[in-house]
Amino acid sequence: MTEPLLSIRDVHKGFGGFKAVDGISFDVPRGSIAGLIGPNGAGKTTLFNIISGLYSTDSGEVILDGVRLTGKAPHQVFGSGLARTFQIPRPFPAMTVLENLMIVPRPQAGEKFWNNWIRPGAVKAQEEELRAKAEQVLAFCNLTQVAGSEAQNLSGGQHKLLELARILMADPKIILLDEPAAGVNPTLMRDLVDRILELNAQGYTFLIIEHNMDVVMSVCDPIFVMAQGRLLYQGNAAGVRSDASVLDAYLGETI
Amino acid sequence: MIGVLSYLIFFMILALVFGIAVLGLNLQWGYTGLFNAGVAGFLAIGGYAMAILTGPSREAVFGGFELPFLVGLIGAMGAAGLGGIIIGLVTLRLRGEYLAVATFGIAVTIQLVCLNWEYLTGGTLGLIGIPNPTHELASAPLAQNAIFLAMVVALTALVYWGLQRIVNAPWGRVLKAIREDEIAAESLGKNPALIRLTSFVLGCMLMGLGGALYVAFIGFVSPFDFLPIITFQIWTMLIVGGSANNRGAILGAIVVWAVWTGSGYIISQIVPPEFQAQSGAMQAVLIGLILVLSLLFRPRGLIGEKLHVSRHAKL
Numbered sequence: 001m002t003e004p005l006l007s008i009r010d011v012h013k014g015f016g017g018f019k020a021v022d023g024i025s026f027d028v029p030r031g032s033i034a035g036l037i038g039p040n041g042a043g044k045t046t047l048f049n050i051i052s053g054l055y056s057t058d059s060g061e062v063i064l065d066g067v068r069l070t071g072k073a074p075h076q077v078f079g080s081g082l083a084r085t086f087q088i089p090r091p092f093p094a095m096t097v098l099e100n101l102m103i104v105p106r107p108q109a110g111e112k113f114w115n116n117w118i119r120p121g122a123v124k125a126q127e128e129e130l131r132a133k134a135e136q137v138l139a140f141c142n143l144t145q146v147a148g149s150e151a152q153n154l155s156g157g158q159h160k161l162l163e164l165a166r167i168l169m170a171d172p173k174i175i176l177l178d179e180p181a182a183g184v185n186p187t188l189m190r191d192l193v194d195r196i197l198e199l200n201a202q203g204y205t206f207l208i209i210e211h212n213m214d215v216v217m218s219v220c221d222p223i224f225v226m227a228q229g230r231l232l233y234q235g236n237a238a239g240v241r242s243d244a245s246v247l248d249a250y251l252g253e254t255i
Numbered sequence: 256m257i258g259v260l261s262y263l264i265f266f267m268i269l270a271l272v273f274g275i276a277v278l279g280l281n282l283q284w285g286y287t288g289l290f291n292a293g294v295a296g297f298l299a300i301g302g303y304a305m306a307i308l309t310g311p312s313r314e315a316v317f318g319g320f321e322l323p324f325l326v327g328l329i330g331a332m333g334a335a336g337l338g339g340i341i342i343g344l345v346t347l348r349l350r351g352e353y354l355a356v357a358t359f360g361i362a363v364t365i366q367l368v369c370l371n372w373e374y375l376t377g378g379t380l381g382l383i384g385i386p387n388p389t390h391e392l393a394s395a396p397l398a399q400n401a402i403f404l405a406m407v408v409a410l411t412a413l414v415y416w417g418l419q420r421i422v423n424a425p426w427g428r429v430l431k432a433i434r435e436d437e438i439a440a441e442s443l444g445k446n447p448a449l450i451r452l453t454s455f456v457l458g459c460m461l462m463g464l465g466g467a468l469y470v471a472f473i474g475f476v477s478p479f480d481f482l483p484i485i486t487f488q489i490w491t492m493l494i495v496g497g498s499a500n501n502r503g504a505i506l507g508a509i510v511v512w513a514v515w516t517g518s519g520y521i522i523s524q525i526v527p528p529e530f531q532a533q534s535g536a537m538q539a540v541l542i543g544l545i546l547v548l549s550l551l552f553r554p555r556g557l558i559g560e561k562l563h564v565s566r567h568a569k570l
């Protein structure tokens with residue numbers, strides 16, 4: 001077995017007396033599309049927030065490709081090669097969709113303000129590159145026709161695609177998606193799944209929170225099941241379907 | 256005729272000097288969303304730095320280095336920038352109205368220091384005899400002011416150009432991202448603390464430049480030049496002109512300064528002498544009224560924000 005790409009080790013997080021994440025450990029293998037499922041309030045998004053540096057941990061640590069992420073600020077976590085989307089999309093609302101994408105890659109010469117005075121040529125050249133790349137990614141995510149729109153005018157499903165498109169502008173080692181299919185219509189959802197599979201074939205590793213079981217069962221392996229802050233089960237789709245504790249956590253829903 | 260012309264020149268000098276400070280505030284608030292309610296404090300730092308660096312030496316008061324005007328300008332920007340770094344480091348973890356309260360308090364503190372630290376600032380008397388560089392170039396007051404105006408126009412143009420270059424660019428895009436959604440921006444690899452501080456300090460430097468020009472033009476500096484009402488005026492200029500638009504910032508400075516001085520004149524003509532003492536308060540109320548009307552009927556200002564940020568990303 002090769003080294004896991006992302007390793008979560010005994011992570012705890014409480015809010016007041018409430019234990020949102022209560023000792024979670026699991027490994028995401030390199031090159032996999034891992035799924036993270038569980039009932040509402042299980043602590044999945046909280047775990048994403050811990051991994052991406054938005055929340056501190058009470059104890060435990062997160063390791064990405066041998067590098068400890070715990071204690072890093074969100075921008076440093078991103079710099080280490082981990083990109084995540086948000087369950088409730090967070091576009092830059094009054095910016096064009098194109099610029100929502102162009103802002104992402106690092107380093108950008110023009111992000112140092114003085115370069116815009118003393119090296120305008122280099123900034124311009126880089127902007128043209130970024131723009132070309134953004135146009136490719138927009139096409140890949142079916143967003144070309146809204147490239148010039150203000151991001152806040154997009155539909156709910158398009159916001160989800162924009163979340164994905166933005167992080168594809170970077171070259172992360174692992175992509176964390178928080179409910180990418182929520183609110184996305186079935187046709188678009190098939191597109192989305194195809195995109196994820198295509199990216200995975202190109203070598204991207206994923207960790208995906210998703211309530212849509214068709215999506216999870218068809219693309220995710222391994223699957224991690226969380227409930228009440230704890231890891232209930234890990235295994236493949238067939239194992240998840242047949243495990244009694246998982247069925248119990250979902251109160252007998254058919255999954 | 257000459258009277259009107261010389262008044263117009265005088266008016267435009269002050270309008271553009273304030274305009275430079277408004278451009279600084281626009282960088283902070285318009286582009287980055289930093290609520291700096293202490294503009295007067297940074298004008299004061301720039302103004303006093305100018306006075307200390309270029310003014311005549313005097314007994315029992317620090318400074319009076321009689322340095323060249325240009326050194327005074329650069330020194331004033333440096334001093335205000337340094338003040339910005341120190342104040343920024345302690346306050347920028349604060350957000351929104353908390354930052355406003357903190358910066359407001361700091362500006363009041365700076366004003367009190369100007370009032371009381373006599374060795375540095377000359378206390379209530381202020382510092383007088385600050386050389387105006389145009390006095391060496393011409394003897395007629397009209398010509399002197401015309402030269403000063405030409406210089407202020409040139410400086411405003413330079414500041415405008417410099418700002419447009421960096422805000423309509425990847426740097427400005429990051430500022431806007433942080434203003435719109437700091438959490439999204441940091442999750443996409445941007446360092447909000449550093450970027451907020453940079454924008455804050457650059458804005459403070461422009462306020463320092465405005466304060467220095469003001470002092471050099473008026474020829475003296477006193478703590479009463481930097482009362483909180485100045486902060487209020489600069490803010491109104493920005494909101495009326497159009498936040499996050501540098502042309503709007505300059506236009507707002509001219510329009511609001513016109514209303515301020517115009518109303519002062521009208522009040523002096525129509526209000527009976529026994530109420531003249533309240534004329535300043537009446538002007539302030541009028542400015543407040545414009546601010547409210549602007550927020551109600553033209554919240555984006557006379558010239559509002561453009562959608563595209565980087566000039567390389569126009570569609």
Ligand SMILES: Nc1ncnc2c1ncn2[C@@H]1O[C@H](COP(=O)(O)OP(=O)(O)OP(=O)(O)O)[C@@H](O)[C@H]1O
Pocket residue numbers: 015020038039040041042043044045046047087
């Ligand atoms: N910042 C916070 N402060 C207090 N409680 C929080 C905070 N963030 C999350 N929680 C609580 O932690 C629990 C887990 O929330 P979380 O968002 O991680 O659930 P989830 O598994 O993502 O659920 P869903 O599937 O509904 O998105 C919830 O009870 C939530 O109220």
Ligand SMILES: [Mg+2]
Pocket residue numbers: 044045046087
């Ligand atoms: Mg969630």
